[in-house]
Amino acid sequence: MPRCWEWLDRTRTAREHSRCLTTRPPFKPRTRTIDASPDKTPWIEIRDLHFARGDRKIFDGLNITIPQGQVTAIMGPSGTGKTTLLRLIGGQLRPDHGQVLVEGRDVHRLSRRELYRLRRRMGMLFQSGALLTDLNVFDNVAFPIRENTRLPEPLVRNLVLMKLEAVGLRGAVSLMPSELSGGMARRVALARAIALDPLLMMYDEPFTGLDPITMGVIVSLIRRLNDALGMTSIVVSHDVAEAGSIADWVYLISEGRVVDAGPPEQLRREASDWSRQFLEGLPDGPVPFHYPAPDYLDDLMGGDTR
Amino acid sequence: MGPFQRLGRSALGVLERLGRGHLFLLRTLLAMGTLVRRPGLLLREIYSVGVLSLLIIAVSGLFVGMVLGYQGYITLVDFGAAEALGTVVALSLVRELGPVVTALLFAGRAGSALTAEIGLMKATEQLSSMEMMAVDPYKRVIAPRFLAGVISLPLLAAIFSAVGVAGGYFIGVGVLGVDAGAYWSQMQASVDFHEDVMNGVIKSMVFGVVAAWIAVFEGYDATPTSEGVSRATTRTVVHTALAILALDFILTGLMFGDI
Ligand SMILES: Nc1ncnc2c1ncn2[C@@H]1O[C@H](COP(=O)(O)OP(=O)(O)OP(=O)(O)O)[C@@H](O)[C@H]1O
Numbered sequence: 001m002p003r004c005w006e007w008l009d010r011t012r013t014a015r016e017h018s019r020c021l022t023t024r025p026p027f028k029p030r031t032r033t034i035d036a037s038p039d040k041t042p043w044i045e046i047r048d049l050h051f052a053r054g055d056r057k058i059f060d061g062l063n064i065t066i067p068q069g070q071v072t073a074i075m076g077p078s079g080t081g082k083t084t085l086l087r088l089i090g091g092q093l094r095p096d097h098g099q100v101l102v103e104g105r106d107v108h109r110l111s112r113r114e115l116y117r118l119r120r121r122m123g124m125l126f127q128s129g130a131l132l133t134d135l136n137v138f139d140n141v142a143f144p145i146r147e148n149t150r151l152p153e154p155l156v157r158n159l160v161l162m163k164l165e166a167v168g169l170r171g172a173v174s175l176m177p178s179e180l181s182g183g184m185a186r187r188v189a190l191a192r193a194i195a196l197d198p199l200l201m202m203y204d205e206p207f208t209g210l211d212p213i214t215m216g217v218i219v220s221l222i223r224r225l226n227d228a229l230g231m232t233s234i235v236v237s238h239d240v241a242e243a244g245s246i247a248d249w250v251y252l253i254s255e256g257r258v259v260d261a262g263p264p265e266q267l268r269r270e271a272s273d274w275s276r277q278f279l280e281g282l283p284d285g286p287v288p289f290h291y292p293a294p295d296y297l298d299d300l301m302g303g304d305t306r
Numbered sequence: 307m308g309p310f311q312r313l314g315r316s317a318l319g320v321l322e323r324l325g326r327g328h329l330f331l332l333r334t335l336l337a338m339g340t341l342v343r344r345p346g347l348l349l350r351e352i353y354s355v356g357v358l359s360l361l362i363i364a365v366s367g368l369f370v371g372m373v374l375g376y377q378g379y380i381t382l383v384d385f386g387a388a389e390a391l392g393t394v395v396a397l398s399l400v401r402e403l404g405p406v407v408t409a410l411l412f413a414g415r416a417g418s419a420l421t422a423e424i425g426l427m428k429a430t431e432q433l434s435s436m437e438m439m440a441v442d443p444y445k446r447v448i449a450p451r452f453l454a455g456v457i458s459l460p461l462l463a464a465i466f467s468a469v470g471v472a473g474g475y476f477i478g479v480g481v482l483g484v485d486a487g488a489y490w491s492q493m494q495a496s497v498d499f500h501e502d503v504m505n506g507v508i509k510s511m512v513f514g515v516v517a518a519w520i521a522v523f524e525g526y527d528a529t530p531t532s533e534g535v536s537r538a539t540t541r542t543v544v545h546t547a548l549a550i551l552a553l554d555f556i557l558t559g560l561m562f563g564d565i
Pocket residue numbers: 053058077078079080081082083084085127238
């Protein structure tokens with residue numbers, strides 16, 4: 001599957017080119033049967049990962065396989081370490097124990113140069129968007145292209161406009177990040193993350209703060225990008241319905257471990273108590289709603305003053 | 307925790323920060339290579355760090371020079387040596403006040419801004435997102451700002467001194483009636499290029515490195531919250547001021563000790 005900019009290199013028009021992002025047939029959820037672990041070639045393997053923040057264990061023997069070319073959703077309650085997991089995959093944090101293998105190579109054993117080369121093929125949508133506040137929308141999306149390639153400026157412009165068109169914000173090119181709403185900022189951040197057509201896209205909560213229409217567009221965009229460009233995608237979310245609708249494979253994590261895994265339909269059908277509670281949003285069950293805390297009554301009565 | 311434990315812990319904390327600061331400086335210096343290929347990055351920072359500080363430096367230089375004109379005159383005229391006013395003004399500025407006052411003003415004007423900017427970039431995950439876009443923040447953010455500070459401070463100090471000499475001239479010659487020829491010729495005769503001017507330049511270069519280093523390090527090392535950034539900004543100004551004054555004492559001792 002040729003990547004978008006290779007088509008452009010062969011002197012197609014920008015309109016023709018943008019078709020690969022915007023005018024593909026609408027996504028139909030595919031039904032396929034996958035056994036206990038995804039059977040595609042693994043792109044990322046996380047083996048026996050341990051990670052702690054201070055005394056608090058975030059991961060305690062986590063095993064995850066991300067297959068190539070598929071959308072893998074990672075779901076779990078707030079504060080389980082989903083963002084932390086993405087940072088570990090991106091090499092920004094070091095595990096205390098265990099490995100993160102990307103294409104069979106341990107991310108945390110790479111030299112700085114190799115790590116940066118690897119990151120050039122990764123895109124990450126930050127939970128907060130994390131746009132560069134001193135650059136306008138255009139320059140933000142152009143930033144990774146300009147920094148990592150030597151494409152001529154007219155080409156950069158076309159690429160940027162195409163990515164912005166895909167998220168519906170081509171009209172906002174000259175706005176500053178402070179002039180964007182939260183949802184718009186995240187869409188710009190999405191355009192920036194896919195600017196270099198990465199092989200691996202990591203989306204951290206891509207659905208929060210979007211209105212229903214935008215949500216629908218973004219959901220199908222993620223799926224289309226994955227299929228059209230042959231990406232591998234990791235979607236971190238606690239939005240069960242949306243993540244379930246695009247994912248080929250879902251991992252549910254809690255308390256540092258995978259508690260359930262499988263294709264979304266299967267999970268919905270034969271989920272454990274834990275997964276059922278999470279997927280159906282029941283307040284009571286095996287999943288604790290609270291951050292670990294001292295006994296509520298003791299706390300209120302001021303029994304144990306800190 | 308007993309008092310000794312607490313002392314030990316805070317001493318370890320200081321040492322650890324000092325170590326981190328030096329590693330940070332090393333990585334910044336290693337990242338400097340990019341600036342040869344992309345001078346545009348550096349120029350932009352020189353503009354915001356240096357050029358935008360020009361006004362406050364020039365105005366302060368003018369006033370300090372004018373005050374020196376008055377004070378010098380009052381002292382000198384008792385000894386009938388009012389023609390030496392030019393020497394007094396120039397030497398005070400070039401040797402001492404130029405580098406020191408410029409560095410202090412720089413910490414308040416540019417250093418605090420650098421710290422706040424970098425600290426906020428960290429707090430809003432901009433540095434982190436750059437890393438994930440395969441852009442090294444040391445090369446793209448830290449190194450240009452550091453070098454801009456190092457380059458700007460000596461230049462600003464030179465401007466401070468020059469404007470100060472003009473201020474002294476305005477008061478001494480224009481207001482108090484010292485002979486203009488004497489003002490300049492005395493200055494020319496007794497300010498030595500190597501002994502005075504170069505030593506002042508060396509001082510301001512050292513101050514430039516220290517002020518820029520503290521400013522970017524405090525920003526990069528800030529706790530990524532609004533409170534953390536505000537504390538880091540304060541620390542930049544306080545630590546830079548203390549470091550500058552202490553270094554000034556040491557450097558003055560080294561330079562003029564053997565006279
Ligand atoms: N910089 C940090 N220092 C200390 N602890 C942290 C830090 N960042 C996160 N944590 C802790 O790590 C845990 C996991 O955080 P993380 O941000 O990965 O959660 P998450 O699963 O992404 O949650 P959410 O769904 O709310 O985004 C949390 O309990 C949090 O308290």
